Amino acid sequence: MIQIKKLSSTDAGFHAALEKLLAFEDAHDAAVDVTVAGILKDIKKRGDEALLEYTHRFDHLDANSVAELELPRSALKQALQGLPANQRNALEQAAVRVRAYHEKQLAQSWSYTEPDGTLLGQKITPLSRVGLYVPGGKASYPSSVLMNAIPAKVAGVSELIMVTPTPGGEKNNLVLAAAAICEVDRLFTIGGAQAVGALAYGTGTVPRVDKIVGPGNEYVAAAKRRVFGVVGIDMVAGPSEILVICDGKTDPDWIAMDLFSQAEHDELAQAILLSPDAAFIDAVAESIARQLETMPRKAVIRASLENRGVLIQVKDLDEACAIANHVAPEHLELSVEQPEKWVDKINHAGAIFLGRYTSEALGDYCAGPNHVLPTSRTARFSSPLGVYDFQKRSSLIQVSEQGAAKLGAIASILAHGEGLQAHAMSAEYRFMNRTDIQD
Numbered sequence: 114m115i116q117i118k119k120l121s122s123t124d125a126g127f128h129a130a131l132e133k134l135l136a137f138e139d140a141h142d143a144a145v146d147v148t149v150a151g152i153l154k155d156i157k158k159r160g161d162e163a164l165l166e167y168t169h170r171f172d173h174l175d176a177n178s179v180a181e182l183e184l185p186r187s188a189l190k191q192a193l194q195g196l197p198a199n200q201r202n203a204l205e206q207a208a209v210r211v212r213a214y215h216e217k218q219l220a221q222s223w224s225y226t227e228p229d230g231t232l233l234g235q236k237i238t239p240l241s242r243v244g245l246y247v248p249g250g251k252a253s254y255p256s257s258v259l260m261n262a263i264p265a266k267v268a269g270v271s272e273l274i275m276v277t278p279t280p281g282g283e284k285n286n287l288v289l290a291a292a293a294i295c296e297v298d299r300l301f302t303i304g305g306a307q308a309v310g311a312l313a314y315g316t317g318t319v320p321r322v323d324k325i326v327g328p329g330n331e332y333v334a335a336a337k338r339r340v341f342g343v344v345g346i347d348m349v350a351g352p353s354e355i356l357v358i359c360d361g362k363t364d365p366d367w368i369a370m371d372l373f374s375q376a377e378h379d380e381l382a383q384a385i386l387l388s389p390d391a392a393f394i395d396a397v398a399e400s401i402a403r404q405l406e407t408m409p410r411k412a413v414i415r416a417s418l419e420n421r422g423v424l425i426q427v428k429d430l431d432e433a434c435a436i437a438n439h440v441a442p443e444h445l446e447l448s449v450e451q452p453e454k455w456v457d458k459i460n461h462a463g464a465i466f467l468g469r470y471t472s473e474a475l476g477d478y479c480a481g482p483n484h485v486l487p488t489s490r491t492a493r494f495s496s497p498l499g500v501y502d503f504q505k506r507s508s509l510i511q512v513s514e515q516g517a518a519k520l521g522a523i524a525s526i527l528a529h530g531e532g533l534q535a536h537a538m539s540a541e542y543r544f545m546n547r548t549d550i551q552d
């Protein structure tokens with residue numbers, strides 16, 4: 114029988130127990146970071162040679178050169194052409210919906226001109242070359258190809274370099290087909306921290322990119338944290354999370370399956386239920402025990418629910434929203450009557466799913482919004498992957514002769530105040546006679 118924790122917000126040790134569940138095991142986290150630091154250092158130093166060794170060690174894939182780990186575009190096209198019609202259809206429909214949603218996010222350059230002719234603005238430029246991490250260790254993620262590549266394409270990124278591990282050389286046709294649909298430029302069958310390192314530093318064969326985006330397991334998340342600064346990263350998108358707030362009136366089997374849907378990703382995934390209804394919590398616990406036995410990935414689900422899952426009885430839905438904000442989950446389901454009444458109380462969540470019919474799984478595949486979302490409580494300050502992650506901004510300043518006099522006078526005073534004479538004179542030259550300039 115599965116042992117999933119139950120807590121009540123009125124328990125004396127409730128807050129400490131919740132904190133313990135939210136925190137990754139510190140020692141484990143540190144051990145992963147040490148491993149990742151070693152891999153990154155080695156990739157930086159030995160490039161392709163190290164990449165081949167780690168791919169052999171962690172993905173059990175042998176190759177004589179990294180070039181052999183790159184799939185030609187013809188292989189991607191072939192995979193697309195070979196898909197059964199229903200799979201190709203589903204992939205293409207999902208791609209259309211994801212593109213339509215992301216097109217709304219495209220920011221445009223803007224500017225305005227002041228009465229004296231001075232122009233100020235912001236120029237939007239797409240990134241030049243990005244690395245897309247598509248996970249592939251415990252499951253294959255064609256949907257993550259769409260979620261990574263489509264916003265990049267909408268932004269106008271020139272070159273997309275995708276990496277994905279293929280343990281034992283097992284390639285997933287849907288993943289390759291999705292890469293063909295999205296017109297990914299190059300695809301390497303590499304994964305984990307070594308793939309992140311290869312994209313960040315470049316190797317003889319893998320080109321260095323400007324930014325790395327995409328989800329992955331704890332090794333991928335730790336590697337992205339470490340290479341930030343050398344390259345840009347989108348966010349920490351690690352093991353999946355779901356938090357469901359339910360008023361007790363949704364079918365308990367639906368809620369149990371929603372919890373499973375994220376638990377089945379990873380032993381480190383996290384699934385939490387908050388409800389004011391004790392009898393409903395018992396019904397969900399019973400459903401979990403019953404339905405678990407029917408699940409092909411029951412070992413992963415069990416480990417995730419037993420180690421990191423929890424069913425929490427709350428005083429009311431207000432308290433549920435407050436706890437949810439503290440947790441800042443990747444996915445939040447509001448499985449309640451009139452969800453639109455409660456959504457205003459949610460400030461911290463990667464994606465919010467409103468109403469009993471909105472299963473989180475629809476967001477994973479085809480609703481339209483991005484499924485690459487912040488985890489480990491980083492939704493307090495991070496947002497879903499979007500077109501904005503692939504666009505950068507440059508400020509534009511064009512000062513007229515009149516403007517140079519007006520702004521120069523202000524700048525000159527402030528520069529002298531800072532003791533920075535060259536700044537002051539640079540501004541003054543443009544509106545004063547040389548003889549008027551004082552130090």
Ligand SMILES: NC(=O)c1ccc[n+]([C@@H]2O[C@H](COP(=O)([O-])OP(=O)(O)OC[C@H]3O[C@@H](n4cnc5c(N)ncnc54)[C@H](O)[C@@H]3O)[C@@H](O)[C@H]2O)c1
Nearest residue numbers: 248249250251278304305328329330352353378379485486
């Ligand atoms: N937050 C999001 O937006 C989001 C979206 C989709 C998936 N996910 C998460 O992505 C993850 C996918 O994980 P995955 O494992 O299936 O694929 P993955 O590609 O992220 O990880 C596989 C790689 O991990 C490395 N690795 C595994 N064990 C290692 C070890 N002991 N030492 C060093 N490296 C090791 C290997 O290099 C391997 O190639 C899951 O946690 C899932 O929940 C998150």
Ligand SMILES: N[C@H](CO)Cc1c[nH]c[nH+]1
Nearest residue numbers: 254256257353354477484
């Ligand atoms: N739930 C994942 C994000 O945490 C995304 C995904 C892809 N496929 C299935 N699920």
Ligand SMILES: [Zn+2]
Nearest residue numbers: 353374375477
């Ligand atoms: Zn999922």
